[in-house]
Amino acid sequence: NAGVTQTPKFQVLKTGQSMTLQCAQDMNHNSMYWYRQDPGMGLRLIYYSASEGTTDKGEVPNGYNVSRLNKREFSLRLESAAPSQTSVYFCASRPAGLAGGRGPLTHTQYFGPGTRLTVL
Amino acid sequence: SQQGEEDPQALSIQEGENATMNCSYKTSINNLQWYRQNSGRGLVHLILIRSNEREKHSGRLRVTLDTSKKSSSLLITASRAADTASYFCVEGGFKTIFGAGTRLFVKA
Numbered sequence: 464n465a466g467v468t469q470t471p472k473f474q475v476l477k478t479g480q481s482m483t484l485q486c487a488q489d490m491n492h493n494s495m496y497w498y499r500q501d502p503g504m505g506l507r508l509i510y511y512s513a514s515e516g517t518t519d520k521g522e523v524p525n526g527y528n529v530s531r532l533n534k535r536e537f538s539l540r541l542e543s544a545a546p547s548q549t550s551v552y553f554c555a556s557r558p559a560g561l562a563g564g565r566g567p568l569t570h571t572q573y574f575g576p577g578t579r580l581t582v583l
Numbered sequence: 584s585q586q587g588e589e590d591p592q593a594l595s596i597q598e599g600e601n602a603t604m605n606c607s608y609k610t611s612i613n614n615l616q617w618y619r620q621n622s623g624r625g626l627v628h629l630i631l632i633r634s635n636e637r638e639k640h641s642g643r644l645r646v647t648l649d650t651s652k653k654s655s656s657l658l659i660t661a662s663r664a665a666d667t668a669s670y671f672c673v674e675g676g677f678k679t680i681f682g683a684g685t686r687l688f689v690k691a
Contacts, residue, residue, distance in 0.1 A: 574625030
């Protein structure tokens, strides 16, 4: 049981390049999340998916797109990277979702190890 | 969705002392959660308290919730150097908005 995995761990892009950050969970969770964290700051929600087939904007969605490919996978795409997108990106999943989820830990989010992205 | 606001922003204590962090929020909640983040890593869930609970314990952690004041506190007793981390509170809805956190530094 790997939990939440993210690839790649590190990435350096040039301004204008595109890339997709991958996230997968093997816990059969309903909800998945993408956050970014700038140095010394808290997490900011980019997009979330409360169930397979649905996605919603978070606090800072501009410049990003997401795909909930299936229940396991939730990818984040930068179409044209900018230096302001230099950050650490965290993916998270949670049992609770629009499709259900019960139990004492249903609202607990489980985080991946992060992807460190630098845009030059 | 709503954001938890942690206070203080930073806290430095000696090993063995207790650490108290506070969280305020603006609207009604179903539950409130506390997370810990060690430097550069993903967040780890510590404890969840439901809106109908006033206090909850887990090992050296004690969380209180005052829904009339829309506030919660996290107490870490007998702190250790390994408790050095950032601590965040968040309401448990779908659209989770984290605050800036409290950075705790425990000196050995």
